[in-house]
Amino acid sequence: MQLPIYDFLLKYYNKQELRMHMPGHKGKVGYNILSSIYPFDITEIDGADSLFEAEGIIAESERNASVLFKTKATFYSAQGSTLCIQAMLALMKQENRRIIAVRNAHRAFLNACILLDLDVEWIYPKYENSILSGEIDIDDIKSALRKTTKPACVYVTSPDYMGKMADIALISTVCMEYNAILIVDNAHGAHLAFTSPTVHPIALGADLCCDSAHKMLPALTGAAYLHIGNERYVDRAKSAMSLFASTSPSYLILASLDLCNLYLEQSIEEDINRCEKSILLLKSALSSKYKFYESEPFHLTIVGKDGVKLAGRLKEQGIQPEYYDGECVVLLISPIVSGKDFSRLERVLMGLDLPDTVVEGGEIIFPRPQRVISMKDAVFSDYEEIGVEESVNRICAGVKAPCPPAIPIVVSGEVITGECVKILKKYGISRINVVK
Ligand SMILES: Cc1ncc(COP(=O)(O)O)c(C=O)c1O
Numbered sequence: 001m002q003l004p005i006y007d008f009l010l011k012y013y014n015k016q017e018l019r020m021h022m023p024g025h026k027g028k029v030g031y032n033i034l035s036s037i038y039p040f041d042i043t044e045i046d047g048a049d050s051l052f053e054a055e056g057i058i059a060e061s062e063r064n065a066s067v068l069f070k071t072k073a074t075f076y077s078a079q080g081s082t083l084c085i086q087a088m089l090a091l092m093k094q095e096n097r098r099i100i101a102v103r104n105a106h107r108a109f110l111n112a113c114i115l116l117d118l119d120v121e122w123i124y125p126k127y128e129n130s131i132l133s134g135e136i137d138i139d140d141i142k143s144a145l146r147k148t149t150k151p152a153c154v155y156v157t158s159p160d161y162m163g164k165m166a167d168i169a170l171i172s173t174v175c176m177e178y179n180a181i182l183i184v185d186n187a188h189g190a191h192l193a194f195t196s197p198t199v200h201p202i203a204l205g206a207d208l209c210c211d212s213a214h215k216m217l218p219a220l221t222g223a224a225y226l227h228i229g230n231e232r233y234v235d236r237a238k239s240a241m242s243l244f245a246s247t248s249p250s251y252l253i254l255a256s257l258d259l260c261n262l263y264l265e266q267s268i269e270e271d272i273n274r275c276e277k278s279i280l281l282l283k284s285a286l287s288s289k290y291k292f293y294e295s296e297p298f299h300l301t302i303v304g305k306d307g308v309k310l311a312g313r314l315k316e317q318g319i320q321p322e323y324y325d326g327e328c329v330v331l332l333i334s335p336i337v338s339g340k341d342f343s344r345l346e347r348v349l350m351g352l353d354l355p356d357t358v359v360e361g362g363e364i365i366f367p368r369p370q371r372v373i374s375m376k377d378a379v380f381s382d383y384e385e386i387g388v389e390e391s392v393n394r395i396c397a398g399v400k401a402p403c404p405p406a407i408p409i410v411v412s413g414e415v416i417t418g419e420c421v422k423i424l425k426k427y428g429i430s431r432i433n434v435v436k
Contacts, residue, residue, distance in 0.1 A: 004057035005258035052242035077224040078249035081187040082108040084210030084226040087240040101155035107406035133162040145178040153181040161405040163299020172205025184209040202229040220256040271335035300331040369414035378412035398433030
């Protein structure tokens, strides 16, 4: 496979030209341990193409990615899935579509709605023990689509932060029935294009989706894909991305996406196969001590223990989880995790002895706060910061979602309820911005 971006950077480095262009480090090495990569960090010099008007090496690399992911087109982002979400929603705004979104959406979605002044009709999943994850009832999506008088789009996060997958194929069929666009936040699922069978959203019928390459594949932080499954958006996606993007995208990140193509072509299927077997063996070895949340395999989500205590014990043994709270610990596997890594994880987890948490009586009531002003108006209002305990009946001004996982409890423009306060406190949030 050709690696057009990486090869260009290598050639330029070997020529040792005098860099009378940005960036200011001039590709010089030796300042610090990171400076060995500075020579490959360039700007749009002749031949380097330009991310949002790509016709050369970037376009060629993106075409390689599109073939690998089996999409109508795939575009690179050096600003994570965040930029892709902004672009997907801008495309929806251009078509004046109603946004119907499942509530366990990431802060990146909320911020994009604020920037674009979009109103959202929320679908609440059937939460289990946490606001991060829950089952989507297809009838809720149908009834929201039935009610809307405008063209609509449905926005779903799958896999969610705990790795739970939505039934994208079914949601896609329903969207087609109602002539609605399906957008999937697949930030956690770039690897799903290479499982057998594939369960990537584009293969299952999504019109648009984003994958954070940096979360699940060997790529640098910030590397992401905007995948297009519907021809109609192929020509318009780049200009939607450029609305929000820096004019100086990192070539290091772009090169990492270019190099990732080689990995996807040569090794990922074998690695996924190997890891899936190791994950099954690991779960079976741990089954007497641990319960796992129903998720796609690469999210190893332990439930039924005090997640904070378990994470603390794991960290003492040199294992850093992706996320933990009182209810769960999420251990994120990627296809490059080795057999040795799995053995270490198993040894440490087997060596720990933590009691199961006692399920407390009394259902947790997950709030459905009422929206009284738009998200944008609330965010740009005059606001004050107060303790969450005093915030009941006030209008939330700032999105308060701890990151990770950055899932909203109450959204700007909504009235804070007593239940919101309980859940905010449960997630360690003690202060909140409210409209004055
Ligand atoms: C579900 C989800 N969507 C979107 C994002 C934003 O992705 P990125 O950090 O690649 O911009 C995240 C980040 O954690 C996420 O978890």
